[in-house]
Amino acid sequence: MTVIELFESERNKQTDSAISVGDAILDAAEKTLIDQSDFHRLFDAKLIRVRHRLGLPITQPTSLRNIPPEHEAAFRDAYTVAAREVGQRFLDAGQLADAWAYFRTINETDSVRAAIAKQVAEAPQEPGPGLDELLNLALYEGAHVVAGLKLLLRTHGTCNTVTAMGQVMPQMTPDERRQAAAMMVRNIYNDLQANVRRDVERRQPLVKQNASLRELILGREFLFAEGGYHIDVSHLHSTVSFARHLDRDCPELRMAIELSDYGAELAEQLRYPGDVPFDDYYVANRHFLNALAGVEVEESMQYFIDRLQRASDAPDQRMIAFVIADLGQRVDRTSMALEAAAPFLKQMEDPAGFSFTAYCVGANRCDILEASAREDNDVLRLATAMLLQKPVSEQSPG
16 A cells, blocks of 8 residues: 555545544644654644644745744744654654754753663674764764764774864863763773783783872883883873863872873973973873862962963963963862963953953952953943942842
8 A cells, every 4th residue: 555545544534533624634644654654754744734723834834934923932832842752753763863853953852862872882892884873973963972982982992082072072061071081081091001001010020909000100210211102192192181171079080190190201202292381291281180189289270370470472371371260260269360360361251251350250359350450441340340349238239
């Protein structure tokens, strides 16, 4: 029986019912499309139904344009309901990319993300068409970036994952960056620890069981003699940079500090410089990560403040000042950060990013905000600072 014959059969079943001719036609169409698993067309059918009910043209049924104002709310509600149902049908059928297209449209992505995470956890090691489709959806379409990176690491290795992570990092949320950084730190640390252990045991048997990377390299300069290294140094370089997205509660933070310790022992030609203030790469990163871990916080903050005082190039000064402000906020040293960085950040008022005014307020340092306003002859900034410093009793109600 053809699809049309199935439709006609379904429509005939509705002939004796009390529903309208239009509803009977659409009921038959939807039932036939469901039986055929033609869910994209089912979405069209559902929006034809709402348009027909509202007396709107039924051509181009999914278009959100040219809906009369009095029908906008009803049509958008129906659109959301239809997208949710069709998305769920694709999800139940295991067609995650199609499901994502609908759930993303209505900003209800949790169920698809959970399904992606489950499939990634159960996926085999070997790449293949099915895995490539899952990888593309999770990573490159942004459906679940962290799960996509996990899958990429498992199936395509560290090099591809480091490259991909560097590309998608700007689009990730802070929590996604933290999760991805933790994954990469664990991966590099475990590989490096195993490689160093093998090298040590080859020369010195009876190494302490479960020795950390730091314990393995301590006092063993021979590991680095004549340019010795135990892992791809570009992967180490990138992973230490990723580690700056960790926070104090991450167990991987200790591993990242030990990776910096290892990197600092490498021969000079293997220690690639980074952008300021991480030009002395592993030393600077070790200070940053130590501060995050609550170790020698003031000393680490002072390292970057000293680096700022030595800088003479204006873009470098702004970059270092921003790093100081970011680190100060993350380790509860905002006042210390402001005292050093304020002259280089006071013009920064990005509504979607860093705000010098908001930073001063958050640090309870409106005195610095006022001083910068007077120095720059900025009336509005001065008025803001003065208003924020008014005693509570003088603040306007509400």
